[in-house]
Amino acid sequence: xxxxxxxxxxxxxxxxxxxxxxxxxxxxxxxxxxxxxxxxxxxxxxxxxxxxxxxxxxxxxxxxxxxxxxxxxxxxxxxxxxxxxxxxxxxxxxxxxxxxxxxxxxxxxxxxxxxxxxxxxxxxxxxxxxxxxxxxxxxxxxxxxxxxxxxxxxxxxxxxxxxxxxxxxxxxxxxxxxxxxxxxxxxxxxxxxxxxxxxxxxxxxxxxxxxxxxxxxxxxxxxxxxxxxxxxxxxxxxxxxxxxxxxxxxxxxxxxxxxxxxxxxxxxxxxxxxxxxxxxxxxxxxxxxxxxxxxxxxxxxxxxxxxxxxxxxxxxxxxxxxxxxxxxxxxxxxxxxxxxxxxxxxxxxxxxxxxxxxxxxxxxxxxxxxxxxxxxxxxxxxxxxxxxxxxxxxxxxxxxxxxxxxxxxxxxxxxxxxxxxxxxxxxxxxxxxxxxxxxxxxxxxxxxxxxxxxxxxxxxxxxxxxxxxxxxxxxxxxxxxxxxxxxxxxxxxxxxxxxxxxxxxxxxxxxxxxxxxxxxxxxxxxxxxxxxxxxxxxxxxxxxxxxxxxxxxxxxxxxxxxxxxxxxxxxxxxxxxxxxxxxxxxxxxxxxxxxxxxxxxxxxxxxxxxxxxxxxxxxxxxxxxxxxxxxxxxxxxxxxxxxxxxxxxxxxx
Numbered sequence: 001x002x003x004x005x006x007x008x009x010x011x012x013x014x015x016x017x018x019x020x021x022x023x024x025x026x027x028x029x030x031x032x033x034x035x036x037x038x039x040x041x042x043x044x045x046x047x048x049x050x051x052x053x054x055x056x057x058x059x060x061x062x063x064x065x066x067x068x069x070x071x072x073x074x075x076x077x078x079x080x081x082x083x084x085x086x087x088x089x090x091x092x093x094x095x096x097x098x099x100x101x102x103x104x105x106x107x108x109x110x111x112x113x114x115x116x117x118x119x120x121x122x123x124x125x126x127x128x129x130x131x132x133x134x135x136x137x138x139x140x141x142x143x144x145x146x147x148x149x150x151x152x153x154x155x156x157x158x159x160x161x162x163x164x165x166x167x168x169x170x171x172x173x174x175x176x177x178x179x180x181x182x183x184x185x186x187x188x189x190x191x192x193x194x195x196x197x198x199x200x201x202x203x204x205x206x207x208x209x210x211x212x213x214x215x216x217x218x219x220x221x222x223x224x225x226x227x228x229x230x231x232x233x234x235x236x237x238x239x240x241x242x243x244x245x246x247x248x249x250x251x252x253x254x255x256x257x258x259x260x261x262x263x264x265x266x267x268x269x270x271x272x273x274x275x276x277x278x279x280x281x282x283x284x285x286x287x288x289x290x291x292x293x294x295x296x297x298x299x300x301x302x303x304x305x306x307x308x309x310x311x312x313x314x315x316x317x318x319x320x321x322x323x324x325x326x327x328x329x330x331x332x333x334x335x336x337x338x339x340x341x342x343x344x345x346x347x348x349x350x351x352x353x354x355x356x357x358x359x360x361x362x363x364x365x366x367x368x369x370x371x372x373x374x375x376x377x378x379x380x381x382x383x384x385x386x387x388x389x390x391x392x393x394x395x396x397x398x399x400x401x402x403x404x405x406x407x408x409x410x411x412x413x414x415x416x417x418x419x420x421x422x423x424x425x426x427x428x429x430x431x432x433x434x435x436x437x438x439x440x441x442x443x444x445x446x447x448x449x450x451x452x453x454x455x456x457x458x459x460x461x462x463x464x465x466x467x468x469x470x471x472x473x474x475x476x477x478x479x480x481x482x483x484x485x486x487x488x489x490x491x492x493x494x495x496x497x498x499x500x501x502x503x504x505x506x507x508x509x510x511x512x513x514x515x516x517x518x519x520x521x522x523x524x525x526x527x528x529x530x531x532x533x534x535x536x537x538x539x540x541x542x543x544x545x546x547x548x549x550x551x552x553x554x555x556x557x558x559x560x561x562x563x564x565x566x567x568x569x570x571x572x573x574x575x576x577x578x579x580x581x582x583x584x585x586x587x588x589x590x591x592x593x594x595x596x597x598x599x600x601x602x603x604x605x606x607x608x609x610x611x612x613x614x615x616x617x618x619x620x621x622x623x624x625x626x627x628x629x630x631x632x633x634x635x636x637x638x639x640x641x642x643x644x645x646x647x648x649x650x651x652x653x
Contacts, residue, residue, distance in 0.1 A: 019043035021202035026056035028426030028445035029208030030154035039457025058222035062260025064146035065439030072125035090609025092433030094632035107446030131438035174235040185422035195543030211427035217507040220250035230554030241406030242565040247512040254386040259305035265371035292349025299354035309576035335394035338369040405432035413455040423452035487537030515583040519567040564622035
C-alpha cells in the first residue's frame with residue numbers, strides 16, 4: 001500500500017493505493033481477503049464500517065442453515081445434480097448454478113479448517129438435513145448463529161495473516177474509468193466517522209456490501225446493516241433479478257426470523273391499535289373454518305417460513321397476508337403471545353402433519369411457551385439476550401424483507417458483466433433466481449468470493465491502473481460529494497425523515513404485495529424524491545449525519561431502481577412467483593373472505609423461468625430487459641484435455 005494526497009478545490013484528500021480493495025467485512029468479504037492471500041496477492045485492504053457491523057455477524061434464524069454438497073451417508077451428489085436444484089426454480093443462469101455447486105465443497109471445508117464447528121459423526125461425515133427446495137439433505141448448521149461463527153473464524157484468519165483492515169469507514173462512491181467495454185473499476189471514495197473524506201485507488205475492487213436492508217420499513221436485516229448496492233447502481237453496474245426477493249414473518253423490536261419452532265409451538269396471534277395496547281383481538285380466526293385448520297397453518301409456517309405465492313390459496317402463506325392487512329392496511333400492530341394458546345386450541349383438532357410432529361417431539365405441554373422451552377430453550381434465551389422476555393411479554397412481528405435473490409450481475413468468475421475489475425460477492429451479487437434452497441446464500445458468498453480471488457490471482461495479478469485515470473475519476477466524484485454535502489448544510493428535511501419516506505414506500509409497494517397501479521405511483525414518487533434529494537440534500541449537522549445523508553443518497557437511488565425494475569416485471573406479465581404476489585382483480589382469488597377486487601392475484605407465467613431480468617441505469621434512465629438464461633454448461637470432462645486447458649490458463653478466458 002502507498003499513501004498520497006489529492007487536492008480537490010483546495011481540499012486535501014488522503015489517498016491509499018492498493019492492489020485489491022475489499023469493501024465490506026461480512027462472510028463473503030472476509031473470505032475474499034483470505035482467498036486473495038491464498039492466491040499470492042499480498043497487497044489487500046478491507047474497508048468496512050466495522051468488523052462487528054453488517055448482516056453476517058448479526059443475524060441468524062431458528063437453525064441457520066449452510067447449504068453444501070452432500071457429505072454423509074448414502075446420498076450421492078455431484079456438481080451437475082446440485083446445479084439442477086439451483087437452476088430448477090427459474091431465472092438463474094446455468095453456469096452460475098454449476099459453479100455454486102462445483103465449488104461448494106471447497107468453500108465449506110475451508111470454513112471447517114478455520115475452526116467452524118459444523119457437526120460430524122465419529123467417521124468424519126458431515127451430517128445433513130433437508131432444507132427448502134432441497135431433495136438431498138445438503139443442509140447443515142452450527143445453530144442459530146452459523147454466519148456469525150463463520151465471520152468470527154474468518155476474522156481470526158484475517159488477523160493471523162496480518163491483512164490490513166480500516167474500520168469506521170463508509171464507502172460512498174465507486175470510482176470507474178473508461179467507457180463501454182473498456183470501463184473498469186479503479187477505487188472508491190469514503191467518509192470516516194469524523195467526517196474526513198478519503199479515497200482509495202485500486203486495481204481490483206471486491207464489492208461485498210450485502211443486501212439492501214436499508215430499503216425497507218419492515219426488515220429483518222439487522223439495524224446496523226443498510227447495504228450499499230445503490231453505489232454500484234450509480235456507477236452503472238448491470239443488475240439482474242432485482243424484483244426477486246424473500247420476505248417472511250419476523251420480530252421487529254429485535255430483528256429475527258420467527259421460523260422453525262417459533263411457529264411450530266403454535267403461538268397466539270393478536271393485533272392491537274397503533275399504541276400496542278388498545279382493542280386487542282385474535283384476528284385470524286375470522287378466516288378459517290375452524291381453529292384446528294388455523295393452528296395447522298401457523299404450525300406450517302415453521303418450515304414454510306418465507307412468503308410463497310404458491311402457498312397462498314389453501315396454504316400457509318395466507319398467514320403472511322393476514323398480518324400484512326392488519327399492519328399495513330389497517331395500521332394496527334401484530335404480536336405473538338407465547339403465554340396463551342389460540343382461543344379454542346385443541347391438539348386433537350390439528351391436522352395430521354402438525355399433530356404427529358408435536359407428538360414425536362413430546363411437545364404436548366399446555367402452553368406455547370412451555371412447548372418452546374421443551375423443544376428449543378435457546379429460542380427463549382435468544383430474545384432474553386436482547387432484553388425481550390417472551391415468557392412475560394408478547395413479541396411484535398411483521399412481514400419483513402429478509403434476502404434479495406437479485407443484485408449486481410456477475411459472470412461465472414463473479415466479475416461484473418459490464419465493469420471490469422469489479423467483483424460483487426455475497427448477497428449484493430444477484431446469482432440466485434426466483435427461489436433458492438435454504439442456506440444457499442451462505443454457500444454462494446463463500447464460492448463467489450473464492451472465485452473472484454482466484455480470477456484476480458491468475459488474470460489480474462499485475463498492476464495496470466494509471467494514476468492519471470484514477471485522479472481524474474476521484475476528483476470528479478469528490479467534487480460531487482462535496483457539492484451534495486454543501487446542500488445538506490442548508491437543507492430542511494432531516495436524514496431520518498428522508499429515509500423513513502423511502503422505506504415506507506418500498507415496504508408498501510415494492511415488497512411481497514405488489515400491483516401495477518401501486519408500483520406506477522411509487523416509481524413516480526421515488527424518482528421525485530431522488531431528484532429533490534439531489535437538489536436540496538438532507539440536513540447534516542454533524543459528521544455522523546453527513547454519513548447518513550450520503551447513505552440516503554445511494555439508498556434513495558437504489559429504491560427508485562428497484563421499483564422501476566419491479567414495475568417492469570409486473571407489466572411484463574410475470575405474475576405472482578417466488579416470494580411476491582401481484583394483485584389482479586381478474587386473477588385467482590386469495591381467500592373467499594378477502595375482497596375479490598383487492599385480494600385476487602395474477603398467476604405465474606412459467607415461461608419467464610427461462611429468462612433473467614437485467615437492469616441498468618444509463619443516461620439518467622432505468623432500463624430493463626429480459627434475456628434468455630444460460631443453460632447449465634456441458635463441461636469437458638476428459639481429464640487430459642481438461643488438464644491442458646487448466647495448465648494453459650484457458651479456463652480464465
